Amino acid sequence: MKALYFNNFGDNSVLKYGNIQSPQINAEQILVKTQFIGLNFADIYRRRGTYHIEKHHPYINGYEALGEVVAVGSHINDFKLGDTVFFVDVPFANAEYVSVPSENAIIVPENLDPKIIASVGLQGLTADFLAHDLGKNLPGNNVFIHGISGGVGQILSQMLTSDGINVYGITSTLAKQTLALQQGAVKIFLRNTPWNQNLNGKFDTIYDGVGKTLEQSLALATNKGKVIFYGMSGGNPPKIDPIKLLNQSKSILTGDLWDYLSNAIERKKRSQRLFSYFQENKIKISEPTIFSLADGQKAYEYLESGKSAGKILLKP
Template structure:
């Protein structure tokens, strides 16, 4: 890294100049970010990799600005510099964030309102693994549908990052989980997370769920597949709820509101950015999440790690869909 007086200071980042496959990613030098009075400069230690990064690299999601583009929206690191207006955060503090762009770099400018303190007992890898997925599972079980004692809950993609956390949080809040996965190997992962029963998509899972609930159906479904939305309603009890929060398997069919009226069922949606509306919300929700982790009530699978400089391979691994836990880029 250059650091000569009157010269631009450079840092290393994972960038791309054209849309395409993992091969478009380069580990290159870019100018150092200059922070404003309400920002902090964070030296990154761990950066979460998500499918949104894949979609942006391919050009499926909108990207602001001009090339070279930098991916990444969640991570954790150490405060290196603070802006003139910053109070309550000091150089050397450990912080994480869930929604700050350009995270695939050695240094990231983080707005104060998005800086989340990380306890010493939570590792950087853990913090980078749990920000987006953990806070998503948190609001789904606290806000979209507040899980109650003895609720029977169906979790789609129960072996995925959000799925495993949903399973644990539902159990923590007194519910009972039925999971859905695509393979026996992933079913074992969901069971290890705490699902009482796990069924496979390739089987007649709707019949199996109705049999497991004595024909009544589940109280709530956390629906992240999209294309299975109507199926989810079919296994939901009269007066139950379907929480729609993702479309990993394709667009959902349109829902006839007359069906909702006739069955007294509820369809609700959820998006993390409608919940994380202030620093107070971010800190409060993260604090509860970190407390559950410290107490052993929520456990994270060990993430698969790649050096940031090896971002191409990390992207290939995520796209292979062979992973069941989080992928983290480390510095």
């Protein structure tokens, strides 16, 4: 099969495209022929060698994809040949074929475009987890989202807005600002302006996936407010003094999606809740940017450039 792979950690130059051995399945797995493969910041960290990656020779990146079931293990009853499924937590996804444990596979609803599902899989389940497990905001709350026009940000913003929450955020360009406003945000600030004047202490919750902005996020929080810290796309966060948080009655909440997406029942429940927003037209996303798997280097470069608005997909 064809795959995007690398033998050593480093920058995008280590990525190679070519033939490697196809995976085999056991009795509890299905073989998925990928149609769309999701690219995420975590894949960049793995390629650099700064984030956990499954052992394999050569290394194959990627953990999420959508595709067709082309082989079924002998103990599998929930899937059949020809089913369209997606997964968000199975390694070696940057390839034409992936062996997927049956409990990790999620059936794609027939009334949703597979490309949409591929575009929202991991980011959508992340947004759902941030909103419903960590944020738990009430109607009328004021929240602030860093990187609101990114993959997670777009979905999270619309999810919260549809739940009656007032959403504010920050982004880098006028085009992204317009997009976020069209998706229901109250006000969007531009990063290259003195945007945070008079905003400290104004927000009940700040969603921060940037990392290095953690102190700034804490300043934006109200007394008894909270910061949801869920990523480091902009760099490692600074050290935080817990005594200062105590004195201001502010909290930092964080978590790992995988501790919540822990079994087939949880995957089904959470994906159905996510899909309901799309089925009821409460969330719309920008068109994904699609690269061929052979052009994987260019896709990684594009994600690292910060120019993307929404999801980047690889297509075998």
